[in-house]
Amino acid sequence: MSENFFTDNSDLQFRLAQIDLREALNFKEHAYTEAAEYPGAPRNYADAKDNYAIILGVMGEICGERIAPRAAEADEEGAHFQDGEVTYSAPTLDAIEAIRQAGLFGAMLPREFGGLNLPESIYSMLVEIVARAESGLMTVYGLQEIASMIDEYGDQETKARVLPRFSRGEVSGAMVLTEADAGSDLGAVATKATLDEATGKWTLNGVKRFITNGLADISVVLARSEEGSTDARGLSMFLVEKDETVKIRRIEHKMGIRSSPTCEIQYNNTPCTLIGKRRFGLMRYSMNLMNGARLAVAAQALGIAEAAWREADRYSRERIQFSKPIRVLPAVGRLLLSMRVDLEATRALLAETATWVDLWKVYEKAVGDAGESVDPATRARLKACATIAETMTPMVKYCSTEMGNRVCYQSMQVHGGVGYMKEFNIERLFRDVRITNIYEGTSQLQVVAAIGKLLNRSLDPLFSEWEAAEYPADMAAEMATLIELTHVYQAAVDALKAQPDRAKVDYYACDLVDQAVWLVCGWLLLRDTNTLESKKSIARAYIASIEPRLRAAAGIVTESNAVPLDAIGVLLA
Secondary structure, eight states, X not given: OOOOTTTTOXXXXXXXXXXXXXXXXXXXXXXXXXXXXXXTSOSXXXXXXXXXXXXXXXXXXXXXXXXXXXXXXXXXXXXXXXXXXXXXXXXXXXXXXXXXXTTOSSTTSOGGGTOOOOOHHHXXXXXXXXXXXXXXXXXXXXXXXXXXXXXXXXXXXXXXXXXXXXXXXXXXXXXXXXXTTBSSOGGGOOOEEEEETTTTEEEEEEEXXXXXXXXXXXXXXXXXXXXXXXXXXXXXXXXXXXXXXXXXXXXXXXXXXXXXXXXXXXXXEEEEEEESSTTOIIIIIIHHHHHHHHHHHHHHHHHHHHXXXXXXXXXXXXXXXXXXXXXXSHHHHHHHHHHHHHHHHHHHHHHHHHHHHHHHHHHHHHHHHHGGGOOHHHHHHHHHHHHHHHHHHHHHHHHHHHHHHHHHHHHHHHHGGGGGSTTSHHHXXXXXXXXXXXXXXXXXXXXXXXXXXXXXXXXXXHHHHHHHSOOOGGGHHHHHHHHHHXXXXXXXXXXXXXXXXXXXXXXXXXXXXHHHHHHHHHHHHHHHTTTOTTHHHHHHHHHHHHHHHHHHHHXXXXXXXXXXXXXXXXXXX
């Protein structure tokens, strides 16, 4: 039987139908004026949405028919390293070729460079589909993100030379930031970039570690460009086109996503090109990359969780115990319900976040293009969109990756002992998902990234809008609960912000971020009930599950008990 990972996913189709991209696309599609020059460009908003459905359907078919059936083989074979050369597994090469033939690379690049000009929200859906099929392959496809950064900050000559190659699927990309002594602390990067004043040419020297897809043809590399500097202000971003001066010293032997090569790279007087301005490498360009990577990894975790849920759903129907399918047993039914509700809540959060990121990007470009002549309303809209996007991006990365790990755990529980065996897909998914709440910023770092905005009540405009909206009459109780929980959460925000002890703020930040995630997901699911009857059961189950947890977390934050901090001081001394 044929499988299509888009058309078999009714919730993903619902997200596409519901997502409102009109405001963003009016900018991104230049008021739909490109159709005359580019045959594939949409003529209006409805045409754009139809195009997205077609693209997602094509990727869904490739993933269901060609990539997923070989996922276990890709994991078993893994990436190869021999005589300093890294190569993909045979199934990975076949998958890349299938995507290339379908013209699905260069997803977010402008049409002038052969791209599809997709918004971030649609790209996230593509990434979810790929990750559901084969988790490691997502890192190859997802790192196309660096092409968008080159498009945004690179010079015209570099863009014209490099970007069409991405769109044609001729090159792969890598984001080269991490070093042995500069993981989360990227300000400590030591790889050195040297400018030859006579020629105006830059060269790189240094070693990078834990580089996902490190065999890439084209990389963006964070390096120290300012002599004598020791902090983030001395870092710049450089583009490297792989040559004989780039040495792969080793690849890591990993627990999961084994088809994705994670490399240690040495640069030996490697020619490179400055991207954008000097000194902006970490604070602007790396943060731009990291924000995109956070969305991509959130989508990856969601895709893996979708696969895990389906494995559990299928197994629970087929496995007979006590003369009945195990799915009718309350203990198993509870696991299945939790997985299903968490998946749909997280998908709603990812779609909402990506929509705000799309708005942030188009308004940032509009303001940049307008320069001094930008009108105050456009600048104000940019600020509002940026604030929400910057708050929700770390929230969704945190939420989705923790959810993915939880769902894979629950799926293995549904399988019981057989799930621990390699013959069942959940064993691979369980290993693959574990990296998602570690790389591109651990869950703990996502909390750090979100907490400052949350303490400044950054989500209040959304809560006010959602509280003022109308919902089905039979969801009145759930609406009332969310309104009350919103006020409980806001009181906890104010209590933590007023806390004079910074150590307590840091310690209890995760409890506040949890509340924000639950609350946003609850409102989004309630909003869905205006459109789809079946969402009422999902919304009711989710809101019922978060109510006691949110109240408890709010109490924990408000009290900010010093005992755990005192214990840390004693036990970890």
